Amino acid sequence: MSILPIPRLRPDRPEDFPPPSRALDEPNGLLAWGGDLSPRRLLAAYRRGIFPWYSEGEPLLWWSPDPRLVFDTDGIHLSSRFRRELRRCPWTVRADTCFWEVIRSCAMAPRPGQDGTWITPEIQAAYAGLHRLGHAHSIEVFDGERLVGGLYGVAVGRLFCAESMFSGQSGASKVALAALGRILSGWSWPWIDAQVENPHLRFLGGRAIPRQDFLARLPALVDAGGRLGPWTAAVGAIPAASLTQAPAA
Template sequence: MSKTGPFLLDTPSDAPFPPAELAAREPDGLLAIGGDLSPVRLLNAYAGGVFPWFSEGQPLLWWSPDPRMVFRTDAVHLSSRFRRGLRQSNWQVRADTAFSEVMLACAGAPRPGQDGTWITAEMHQAYVQLHQLGYAHSVEVYDEDTLVGGIYGVSIGQMFFGESMFSGRSGGSKVALAALARTLAQWGWSLIDAQVENPHLLRLGAVHLPRPLFLAQVRDAVQRPGRIGSWTREFGQLPASSLG
């Protein structure tokens, strides 16, 4: 634990978040308990390198692990075999056309070693509200009119904080991530936050950043001019075959 233990968020929603540098060592990254999932609280948390992660029946838990798992937007890795298969794909990738559906699909996706989901009804409602305010976004992969993969997260300034992704068909999440990364790189954004390590993310090119370096980069990126509002038009429609 930090010297003071986890902070109890009994402050107003718009109060500054405790500094992420004070997060616990064990459990890794636990910073605060309680509070709410109001838009202002969530945006303050993400801008400070903190995210909520808790299961049904738990209090709200806020985290900033060290090191942090991130993707460089120009370094998402798709295997040569997967890329070759994509060249024959008729899938299309869009943004912000099915945010709620992507969240629900992520909530229902099986996770090795996990029982249930942290994407509770309360979380779903909170992030849909952030989406309506123009700060939460989804990237969707379609086979004609069928949603076959997606990713969602929160955007502040020129920083994208990834929350979860799913595959309805094999490779759907990889396509969503690669399309998001390519678009953000074209916009001049450098990082996608992936939060905590898992083997799948490592295979896709995710890397560790020590928390001090991650926080410094986040605090710079969130001050840069961002893209608030729907990304549907700016993102356009990207053929998955172009990622091959």
Template sequence: MNPQLPPWLPPDPEAPFPPPEQALRQPDGLLAIGGDLSPARLLNAYRHGIFPWYSQGQPILWWSPDPRTVFRTERVHLSRRFRRELRRSRWTVRADTAFDAVIEACAAIPRPGQRGTWIVPEMRAAYRRLHALGHAHSFEVFDGARLVGGIYGVAVGRMFFGESMFSAESGGSKVALAALARQLYAWGWPLIDAQVENDHLLRLGAERWPRPRFLAAAAAQCAAPEPPGLWAARVGEWPARRLAEAAEPGAAPMPG
């Protein structure tokens, strides 16, 4: 085996992943190659702090970077200026009513320095399967009937693993993330995994955690008793301007 490459996964979707501490340093966090995107394999990966990330034409690549980018659900930050704008907003927030549209928008939106998308058709199909099983969820921001922002990810126990978000209007993804955090905080879910840092996430309050700290915290939350299921009825629909009522999500938890 080439010592510069991580191991290939066996065909069995129930097979264990290598320990995350064996991930490469360059590229940071690359842990394993191959396998599939079956629900069993994906859920096993998330429970162990591992996620898939690859481009069209590559084999499936599995990652567990160090450090890890994490949001505490009570500390997602919206600036005072943005919250002032939200007080006049007509936007509304829902969950799991437009999962397909959110994942398609995340795949299609141009991103600086990125050619194409890592949310390839196989990835979209895999997360749709997880959504149908009640494990993958979207938070959506609407202006009337128009989808203006959203975020999607995977829930295991009381741990939410964020995958991607988008804005069709300025601020749409901020509202989606803040709404998700506000609702999770109200449910007693303390963390959102944001995977890999960027300046935008750090401005919104993301923190860099050493991988061992993240893995221990995620394992504890994944073990919490929380059955899968769709969130549309549980979240309902509420005005985005509620996010302007306090500086931090924890100061004014949403009902439900």
């Protein structure tokens, strides 16, 4: 019997989820609980616009909020002041060279108004498993050979579902996001799913759309051909300073 006013996921049916339309209004998007973090279940969730989010000591919770925050990959916004600073920046951006370091840094990053992290050791291990299978990726910002920022997320078809980012130096997470947008736009991937809106993400160009609109477009994106496996060679080393320039036509 469920101890929460939402369905409990069966451990023997990793691809079964309730329709996102059944998610609660308060808390916004809470859809189900239980199950596990196996690769099969995680990928099935992302393909349906669902993701896990819970804190240490809570049951495993699954969400599909309304509205949904997305970035158009060609619409990442960097302020004029930040672009001027980037022109002199020696950083470079790579992909999938140190996934563990990125996810651990995201877990340790302080979050205003939050005590602790939702990126528990269990979450870290689960997404590292997806990374080994070629589904989860990290975008990494380096100053020389020192990691100073980055983000990680899951690719399903031609949709990138961003999970978390961190800055070891001011502005490094913005560089990671801008580089990700540049990379995905070049591959004709239209959206980065940022899940839940906040003022910082809105300032960077994220836009909130109704969940039903997000879900209506989702099947065509997740069923499209993606890029399974490491992105390291395809991304190469992107100079952060190049992100101030318009992408090549």
